[in-house]
Amino acid sequence: MRVFVTGSTGWIGSATVDELLANGHEVLGLVRSERSEAKLTAKGATALRGDLDRPETFHAGASEADAVVHLANKHDWADPDGNDRVQLGAVEAMLDALAGTAKPLVIANGLSGIVEGRAALETDASPAVGPRSDRAGTENLALDAVPRGIRSIAVRFAPSVHGRGDWGFVNWLAAAARRSGVSGYIGDGSAAWSAVHVTDAARLIRLGLEGAPAGARLHAVAEQAIATKGIAEALGEALGLPVTAIDPDDAAEHFGVVGHFFGQTMTGSSALTRERLGWEPVGPGLIEDILAGAYTID
Structure with missing residues (x-):
């Protein structure tokens, strides 16, 4: 597959690019700078210059790819509302690009706020709904788009995705x-x-992209x-x-x-994720x- 990856030179994104390339996939990564472009192309991937703030810069990359992995987040803690607006606009643009294609869209989320008092399960829906909720409710937005002909998959990451x-x-x-x-x-x-170790998280993303069903919630938890x-x-x-x-x-x-x-x-528990995909952290x-x-x- 030719996979369009946002956040392609970030912490999880870099490991995901490595995992995809090592398993025979092509990667088109969204980058914002010349330095990031050089870093990405040195691995054998292709770079697309653009920014989440401007969906027009990546719409073609998303629509022409065989799959999309959305990992980018501006992480501007001083402006969470601004972060959410950017996330919402970016995800809406990706959904428009993929509608009717049956192509997979992997979207990132965290375990925070899913449930209280116990470990979150893959069967637990995110309570974040609508543009004024956490991450502008983009997990639910993507999963709700399955009837539009998109194989949407949510990957929820442990609070520590660790490694050197x-x-x-x-x-x-x-x-x-x-x-x-x-x-x-x-x-x-x-x-x-x-x-979860970052290499295990990257492998889960790849396995989800290749085989998770539409509407799946996967937990990157070792x-x-x-x-x-x-x-x-x-x-x-x-x-x-x-x-x-x-x-x-x-x-x-x-x-x-x-x-x-x-x-x-x-x-969070990852029991269902492991059963569904045969994923075992190593x-x-x-x-x-x-x-x-x-x-x-x-």
């Missing part, structure tokens, strides 16, 4: 530890996160529940720093933006990755 080079949540926790001189956890540290205190303890050991509890009222100041998430339990676990130096400064 990760610039996501665990990297931010490590940065906060270096900055403050302590590796912290919030409250009693009983909140828990799911986790480890279902890791206590946040355990994450802090591993970071403390890896960085040579003491470990301490942080009062919830001080979390935002201590951790920055990631403090909002580190105090939450964000977990990468290292999060604690193993941390202790092996994935988040230390070389």
Whole structure:
């Protein structure tokens, strides 16, 4: 397949491009800069210069491809409403490009906010509906478009998609530890996160693209529940720093933006995903990755 990938040089996107190319697919990646274009083409993929803000720059790439994987997100934490507007416009443009083709569209989402009090299941619909909801409700928007002749698939990622080079949540926790001189956890540290190695997440995307049915929700979850205190303890050991509890009222100041998430339990089951696709994670676990130096400064 010729696969159009947004976020093609991002953390998950880069691994996904590698996975697709290694398995015989062609990749057309959306890039915003000359540097990203060079990075992508060096792998043997093709670059399309454009931006999520301007759907006209990628409409042809989406419509002419055999499949679309939408991983890009502006992640402007200072302007979440603006993020959502961009996401909504981009997904609407992709749906218009794919309508009536039966081609697959893989759209990214997270586990946060799916359910409360237990691990999220693939059978749980996202409560985010409409443009004023989280991510402008784009998971439901895409899945609801199945009757339009689109094989829409949602992939929900664990809060930690980890590995060496990760610039996501665990990297931010490590940065906060270096900055403050302590590796912290919030409250009693009983909140828990799911986790998955980035190469396992990329393989799941490829398997979903190749074989998941229309309307499927897939969970990129290798480890279902890791206590946040355990994450802090591993970071403390890896960085040579003491470990301490942080009062919830001080979390935002201590951790920055990631403090909002580190105090939450964000977990999901991947039992149905594994059964449906035969996906079995093989990468290292999060604690193993941390202790092996994935988040230390070389």
